[in-house]
Amino acid sequence: MNATILWSHGLFSGNRDGADKQTLIAIGQYSSTIETVDAGWCKDITDQGATQIAQSSKSLRYLGLMRCDKVNEETVERLVVQYPHIVFSTVMQDCKRTLERAYQMGWSPNTSNTS
Numbered sequence: 001m002n003a004t005i006l007w008s009h010g011l012f013s014g015n016r017d018g019a020d021k022q023t024l025i026a027i028g029q030y031s032s033t034i035e036t037v038d039a040g041w042c043k044d045i046t047d048q049g050a051t052q053i054a055q056s057s058k059s060l061r062y063l064g065l066m067r068c069d070k071v072n073e074e075t076v077e078r079l080v081v082q083y084p085h086i087v088f089s090t091v092m093q094d095c096k097r098t099l100e101r102a103y104q105m106g107w108s109p110n111t112s113n114t115s
Contacts, residue, residue: 036064037064039065040065040089043068043070044070045068051075051079054082061085062087066091067091073090
């Protein structure tokens, strides 16, 4: 059975501002079935917290970091390379995946200069 944690539902309901790296580390270390963690809009998640959960969880396949403003995109880029089995969701990462899919489906930007 796969497990999912959404900060806005269930155990962490209403506690988005209080989520911290200790919480993420505990999730990563003590749950062998969690594949999805959506920590979007958690204001206290930092580069270190995002890195810790990626390092500590062997089952994690998705880490939502949308609007976790203390997590730098440079850190996410490094994590994407280090942990290719995890999908990291940020505005930039989601845009990159969408554009890549569009290219794969044959889309190309209109480069004609029509005025």
